[in-house]
Amino acid sequence: MTDFAATKAKFDLPEGVVYLDGNSLGPLPRAAAARVNEMLVSEWGQMLITGWNKAGWMALPTGLGDRIGQLIGAEPGSVVTGDTLSIKVYQAVASALDLYPDRKVVLSDNGNFPSDLYMVEGLLRSLGSDYELRVVAPEDVADNLTDDVAVLMLTEVDYRTGRMHDMKTLTELAHANGTMTVWDLAHSAGAIPVDLAGCNADFAVGCTYKYLNGGPGAPAFIYVAPRLADKAQPALSGWLGHEAPFAFDLDYRPGHGIERMRVGTPPIIQMTALSAAMDIWDTADIHDVRAKSIELTELFIHRVESTCPDLTLASPRDPARRGSQVSFRFENGYAVMQALIARGVIGDFRAPDIIRFGFTPxxxxxxxxxxxxETLADIMSNRLWDAPEYMVRQRVT
Structure with a gap:
């Protein structure tokens, strides 16, 4: 059983703050600062460029990939970290399309994170006018798996409401239709049990700065099913995805397996912070985390609905269909969230009217x-949100 009191003690949480925004940016692991400082001083400072060999920097992307892989049900050697989530979305979709050259449609839903859609739009424009991004309502995905769909690209957990797709069922339907799958696990990894191998997923991507607590700008990850690893052609054929980067050949030859999905130089400082966060995950069981998050979200929903009648639940009521977050709708939701933050309860706002709370046990x-x-009820019952300073939109909401 996971000792959640022990894991909580491993985070540097500000005094007097209730942090319900780990689904957007995880807090600082206590060990991260010392770990990064040690890397800066003893590795970069003393080893200089020899750190790539002596400190094992070049192996960090796949080493961290395997550690993340244990949380998402991935086979060993099938996950690599680096670059950003948008880059990994581009890589995954481009590689999936290349495997089905006779099909020209990418199917997604309007609950997908907009950046994923933006990246695919840009990719398809570069491929030609006969390619199409088809976006439907989440509940209509299965009915739109037509024989022209090459790739089904979905975010498993909706970033706004926490609504969950059934990965196994939709992957089976996609494969029966001759369609590849790309799953975005940004709100899944570290929040819910994921079984990529058991679901027979093709590609998956995700970030490490949310539930995995790697810090702002922490690297993304990409999964490629082993059966596809030596077939997938990386559209972003970067130097470190080359079979022999230090041969300095002018022609690109993809590396073996997941190594070919590397692109640019690994962000070693950020990966060092992520490694400290993953040490905490080594002491936790994701199934315990899921069970506890359901307890916490159920308690939160019950208490909010009994004390804040002006708020409307936006998340699925069934916890089996909800990730590790709860969202409520309110016309002046932005102002409510600013009032909460001013009182030390940090969540976030998603347009047009959603106040969002993440629960990380x-x-x-x-x-x-x-x-x-208690703080939210006070703000709502006394209209404390209705103040000019809470109406001013910040750049990040």
């Missing part, structure tokens, strides 16, 4: 839930 407990609800 590694550092959130029942006391935090009760404190957050």
């Amino acid at each position: 590694l550092y959130i407990d029942e006391h935090d839930v009760e404190q957050a609800v």
